[in-house]
Amino acid sequence: MESGAKRWGCQRKEELTAASATTVRGCLNLIRSNVNKDSSSSVVPLGSGDPSHFPSFRTTPVAEDAIVDALRSGKHNCYAPTVGVLPARRAIADYLNRDLPYKLSPDDVYLTVGCGQAIEVVTAVLSRPGANILLPRPGFPHYEAWCAYNRIEIRYYDLLPDKGWEVDLDAIQTLADQNTVAVVIINPGNPCGNVFSYEQLNKVAETARKIGILVIADEAYDSIAFGSTRYVPMRVFGSIVPVLTLGSISKRWIVPGWRLGWIVTSDPNGILQNSGVIDSITGYLNISSDPATFIQAAIPQILENTKEEFFSNIINLLRECADICYKRIEEIPFLTCPKKPEGSMFVMVKLNVSMLEDIDDDMDFCLKLAKEESVIILPGKIRISLSFPLSETNIQRIKDAGRAVGLQNWLRITFAVESCLLQEGLGRVKAFCCRHAKKQ
Numbered sequence: 001m002e003s004g005a006k007r008w009g010c011q012r013k014e015e016l017t018a019a020s021a022t023t024v025r026g027c028l029n030l031i032r033s034n035v036n037k038d039s040s041s042s043v044v045p046l047g048s049g050d051p052s053h054f055p056s057f058r059t060t061p062v063a064e065d066a067i068v069d070a071l072r073s074g075k076h077n078c079y080a081p082t083v084g085v086l087p088a089r090r091a092i093a094d095y096l097n098r099d100l101p102y103k104l105s106p107d108d109v110y111l112t113v114g115c116g117q118a119i120e121v122v123t124a125v126l127s128r129p130g131a132n133i134l135l136p137r138p139g140f141p142h143y144e145a146w147c148a149y150n151r152i153e154i155r156y157y158d159l160l161p162d163k164g165w166e167v168d169l170d171a172i173q174t175l176a177d178q179n180t181v182a183v184v185i186i187n188p189g190n191p192c193g194n195v196f197s198y199e200q201l202n203k204v205a206e207t208a209r210k211i212g213i214l215v216i217a218d219e220a221y222d223s224i225a226f227g228s229t230r231y232v233p234m235r236v237f238g239s240i241v242p243v244l245t246l247g248s249i250s251k252r253w254i255v256p257g258w259r260l261g262w263i264v265t266s267d268p269n270g271i272l273q274n275s276g277v278i279d280s281i282t283g284y285l286n287i288s289s290d291p292a293t294f295i296q297a298a299i300p301q302i303l304e305n306t307k308e309e310f311f312s313n314i315i316n317l318l319r320e321c322a323d324i325c326y327k328r329i330e331e332i333p334f335l336t337c338p339k340k341p342e343g344s345m346f347v348m349v350k351l352n353v354s355m356l357e358d359i360d361d362d363m364d365f366c367l368k369l370a371k372e373e374s375v376i377i378l379p380g381k382i383r384i385s386l387s388f389p390l391s392e393t394n395i396q397r398i399k400d401a402g403r404a405v406g407l408q409n410w411l412r413i414t415f416a417v418e419s420c421l422l423q424e425g426l427g428r429v430k431a432f433c434c435r436h437a438k439k440q
């Protein structure tokens with residue numbers, strides 16, 4: 001029996017359990033399961049950043065028509081090349097060439113199943129025995145999940161709330177060693193809603209060059225920026241340091257279900273080519289699955305024909321929502337927001353647990369809030385208990401699993417919902433806090 005268990009046992013259970021427990025989706029499922037099904041009040045979802053089902057956030061008809069046309073043409077029922085169809089790669093290169101001091105070619109573009117698969121591909125390609133990677137804290141837990149799975153050690157550099165979520169550049173210097181393979185920058189920021197300045201990104205590029213590592217620029221939110229800081233893509237600094245840009249149409253076109261993303265290599269000095277990264281990306285894509293061919297085929301029409309008006313409407317809507325969110329949070333004495341969001345769909349809020357009577361931490365707050373008010377919010381850190389003993393090699397990875405975005409007693413709130421729903425949800429958060437306030 002013992003040897004049978006060994007023979008049939010799954011060797012990667014620890015990594016997979018740790019990986020899946022850390023994801024936003026896993027955490028939100030846990031919070032959602034706590035909603036009181038008998039409650040008469042409707043659920044207010046301020047957890048995930050997917051506003052596609054709200055009427056105000058419906059994608060442009062240009063994008064829907066592009067899909068219909070591609071499908072009806074009957075020309076795209078075939079397999080696609082593993083790196084993606086050429087017209088789509090060309091359209092993405094042109095789209096990202098805006099404001100670049102050098103030009104990307106279609107050969108620099110690789111299509112992926114959303115930005116999520118782009119994360120999978122780059123972590124797989126960069127993994128090697130002993131490798132480590134620098135990730136932002138707070139951050140996007142999909143990176144933790146794939147690094148855990150691909151056995152890359154995670155080292156965190158902080159984003160500093162007192163400095164408007166600036167990068168702690170000294171930490172990047174200190175953390176890196178000869179086994180560091182990359183630093184990840186998420187801009188506009190998830191979960192902080194910040195937008196990094198040109199100067200800040202320039203310094204990150206210079207620091208990465210000094211250390212000798214490439215930059216992974218997660219630009220899933222692309223130019224969803226509505227504050228005073230202008231959004232600058234990291235690839236502008238491609239001649240200082242090689243940049244892998246990860247992106248998708250999921251957020252800017254509000255179609256996360258279409259699963260179309262990309263990896264783009266910005267490397268005017270040819271460093272990635274010589275180091276084998278390019279060949280490895282192609283190799284990995286040869287054995288993994290591709291986005292549906294008709295979605296790929298629709299990309300040129302979507303990128304070239306979407307009217308500026310669609311984007312400006314969405315940006316204005318998000319700016320209004322961010323304003324409402326910031327103002328309503330300021331009215332709640334138990335919550336503080338270090339910086340008004342300037343981009344993406346999220347804001348990070350600090351929870352003052354010591355002012356609340358029977359709330360242990362952010363996780364407890366979110367679970368009770370779901371139960372009593374049917375409002376869903378993502379905690380900064382998730383508590384999980386694993387039901388198997390830790391092996392030596394996995395201790396660090398699984399310790400890292402005790403996190404959502406990685407900051408205890410913080411909350412990540414999405415403001416990308418209909419504004420009346422946002423008002424309702426934050427009203428309920430306030431009522432909840434007042435009800436649980438410590439008596440003076």
Ligand SMILES: *Cc1c(COP(=O)(O)O)cnc(C)c1O
Binds near residue numbers: 218248251
């Ligand atoms: C949403 C998101 C992704 C994943 O994008 P998909 O295209 O939906 O796979 C990656 N990175 C960040 C920072 C995100 O917010």
